[in-house]
Amino acid sequence: MATNDKPTTGMNVNRRNFLKSAGVAGLAETIVTHGDAAAQTGPTPVGPGETPVRLNVNGKNIDLMIEPRVTLLDALRTRANLTGNKRGCDRGACGACTMLVDGHTVYSCSTLAIEVQGKQIRTVDGLANGSELHPVQQAFCDKDALMCGFCTPGFIVASVGLLEKHPNPTPEQIKKGLDGNICRCGTFARIFEAVSSVKGAPRG
C-alpha cells in the first residue's frame, strides 16, 4: 500500500529541504541549536509500562493507558471496543487492519498507537452515518463484494482512501490501490466492480 504523498500536518521538513534552507555555513550551528532544544523540550522516554495515550478516532478523543508496544489496531480492538477492523496477519501483509491516518491508508497492525497521537484516525466503524451506509459500503453490499466479510473492513477503508485521493480512478489505479489487501474467499472481481461503480459519486 503506497503512502508516498507528503504529510498534510506536522513539520513539513525533509532532509533535502533542511540542508538547502540552512546552507552549508549555518549547518553546524543549526544542529547544535536543534540538539539543545530537543534536550529541553523533546519527548521523554516512555515504557515499558503503561503510559497515557490519546487517540482521535472517528472524530472522538479516546484516552487509554497502554504499553508503548501496543499497536493502533490492538489499542482500538481490545481497549476501545472498535472491533470493525480485523487482525489477519499482524505484520502488514493482508490489509484487514487498514485504517486512514490523516487521510493516508496505513496497516494499523504495524503502526504503534503512541505514534499516531494528534492525528486524525478513521476506522471502518466510523464510515456510516447512522443507518445510512457510506457509498463504498453500499456498493459492496449491492455487488456482493464480500463473503465471510473478515477482509471487508480493510478493503472498504482502502477503497475510501483511494477514492478520496482519486475520485475517478482508472481500472489500473483501483487495482494498484487495493493490491495491499488480501481476500481469501476470492471476492476480488466483485470488489473491483463495487469500487468502479462508486466512481464520481459524492463522498463524505
Add this chain to the structure above:
Amino acid sequence: MANEDFSWPASPSVLGTRVKRLDGPDKVTGRAKYTFDIARPGMLYGRIVRSPYPHARVVSVDISPAQKMPGVKAALVWRDPANLQGNSQDARVMFQGDEVAAVAADTEEHAIDAARAIKVQYEVLPHVTVVEKALSGSAPEVFTGGNVRPAQPQKNGDLEAGFQAAAHTIEATYSTQVITHTCLESHGTVCEWNGDKLTAWISTQGINGARENFAKALSIPQANVRVICQYMGGGFGSKALSVGAEGLICAKLAKAANAPVKLMLDRKEEHLATGNRPSAASKVKVGVSADGLITAIDAETWGTGGAGATAGFPMPYIYQIPNRQRTHKDVFINAAQQRPMRAPGHPQGSFNTEIMMDELADKVNMDPVEFRIKNLPPEAPNAMWRSYLREGAAEFGWSRRHPTGDRTSSPIKTGMGVSINTWGGGGRGPAPAHCEIASDGGVVMRLGTQDLGTGTRTLVAVVTADSLGLQPNQVRPEIGDTLYGVSPTSGGSTTAASISPGIRVAAVKALDTLKEKVAPALGVDPASLVAQGGRIQVKDDPAKGLSWADACKHIGPQPIVADGDWRPGLSSNTTSGAQFAEVTVDVETGIVKVTRVLVVQDCGLVVSRLTAESQCYGGVIGSLNFALFEDRILDRNTGQMVNPNMEWYLLAGMSDIPRIDVRLKNQPERGVVGIGEPPTVSTAAAIALAVRNAIGVTVRSLPLTPARVLATLAEQKAVGQQKA
C-alpha cells in the same frame, strides 16, 4: 387440511434471483461480531507454547516462571511428560507447532510474555520432512510401522490388453504441492464457564459438532455446552472436523482461571498447526488408441498429509479408462496433519489427470475438448460435461486456440486450457428448522446451522420468503447458536442441500396454518388460498385476499409455529462443471498472468443466484492461488516452515485477478445441490494447460512459479539441443 406437497414452486418468486446478502450491512460497517471480536467481562487472553522442532521428546515443562509474570491467571501443561497416559511416545511432538503448554493473562501482551517464560526441555529426535526421502527409505523411521503406508492396489479390466490396444503410450509424473487454508480469521475460541456449563464462541464450520467435541473431551454432558458462531472469517474445511487442541486448551484455561478466556491463533500458528491440503503425485503409464480412446492406465500415486494422516485423491479423475491399475502410498512426514480443504482430493486429482489428458490429445492430434468428450462417461443430469464443454468452448472463443506452442515471435506467449469437475454436495438430515409467524407479521426461521461466509443466512431467508410470498428482508433467520437446534456441520458443500428442505417444509406448514386462520374471514376454502406478492389471497384473484400484515392479525397472541426437517425429493447430489482459462506467459521472466476464466457450472436448483455466483468467483480465485502462488515450503534440513506468514506465503492480489465470467446452470427439477466446492476444482488445471498451450512445454508440477516455468523451458531447450 394439511398440505403435504412441499415440492419447489414451478414459478418461484425469490428463488434463483439476485438477492443481496442479508448480513452485508453488518459486515461492511464492522458491526458483525466474529469470534475474534467477542469481549466478555473480565476476559483473559490465552497463548499456546508450541514446539520449535519438527520431532522431539518433551523432557520437562516448567510453567512456574510464567505463573509469576504480571497479569497471569492460569498456566497449563498440554503435553506433560510427567503424567503420561500409556507409553512414552505420548511425550513426543510430531511437527513444528505441536502444542506443549499454554497460559492465560489479563492482556494479550502479558500472555505472550508469559508464554516465552515457560521453560520446555526437548530431546530433539531425527525427523523426516522430505517426501522423496521418506519414499526412498533414506529418511529416519519416525512413524510406528514406517513412514510410508501403502493402500490396497486397485485393478480394473485387463491392463495388458489395454496397452496392446494403444497406438501411443506416455509415461510422466505429475504433482501438486501442500497448501494451507489461510482463513483470514484464524482459528480461535472464547470460552466462559458457569459452574459446569460452558459457553463457547468459536470460529467453526459446525457448532453442533463443536458442542459434541467439547463435551466429550471435557467429560461434561453435551447439554451443558452452548456453542455460538454468528460470523466467521472463513474455514475452507479447516474448521469442520474438530475444535482442535486450541479449542480445548482455551476451555481448560478458562476453567483454571475461573474467568472467560479468548484464544485466537496468530498467522504463524495457522500455517503450522491448523491443517493443510495434502500433496499429490502420480507416476503414470497411459495408452491411447489411434482414434483417441484411452485404453489403459497404470498409476503409482503418493502424497503426504503430514504426521500420520492420509493423502488420498481420485486418479484418474472423471474420465473413463476401462483397464486400469493403481497403487497408492500415504507418506508421513513431521508436519501438521492435513484437514479437509475445499473439495478434498479433487483439485489434486484434476491436475494430475487433466495435464495427462492434453498430452494424450496431442499424441493423437485431437482438440482437447473433443478428446475429453470422447473419453467421458455418458451424459446425465449430474454429468453434463459434454454440453458444458461445447457451450463453454463456443462462448470462450476456443476455435481461436492455436495448437500446442504459441509460434509468434513475441516473448509474451498466449494460450488456452480447459478442465472439468464434479462434486457430491448432497443433503442429509437431521436438519430441523423451526418457523414462527407472529401476529405483527414477523417471520422467524430458526435452525442450528452456521454461515461460513457462503451466504447460508441469506439462503435461509430466500427459501422462507419464497415459500411465504414475501421478500427475504421480511424474514429473520436465526442461526449460529446450538440453542437453535441440531444441524449438520458445513462441509462437503452439503449445507444448502441439507437445510433447504427443512426450511421449505416448516414454512409451508406455517403458511397452511395461516391460511386456515385467514380463510373464514374471507369466506373461502383455505385450500384455495396462496401466498404471493406479500398477500394471502385466492389464487389469481387479488381482490379476495389480505395483505400479509392484515392476514397475520388473525393469528392471535400465540405465534404460529411449525417445524420441518430434511426429507428426500427436495435436494439431490452431484454437480458437473467445466472451466476455460486463457493466460499469457513471458518466456523471458517466466511470469504467468491469467487473463480470462469462464465457468460453466450447475448446482441443481439455484436458490440464491448472487451468492452462488460469488462461490464460483471465489472458487476460481482460490484455484488460481493453488496454480500460481501457494506453497507450504519446509526447509529440507531443519524441517521448519520457511514461509509461515502472508508475505512469503503468496496469495493473489487485485492485480492478479483475471476477467471471470460465470454461467450458472439452473436445474430446478433436481432440487438443491451445494456449490461451495466444485468451482475450485478445475481452474488450476485449466491454467496449467493454458500455460502448456502457450509455451509448448508441459509444466507437470504446481505451483507454476516463474522459476519452475523457466526451468521447464530450459530443460526442454537442452533436450532439443541434444537431439539436434
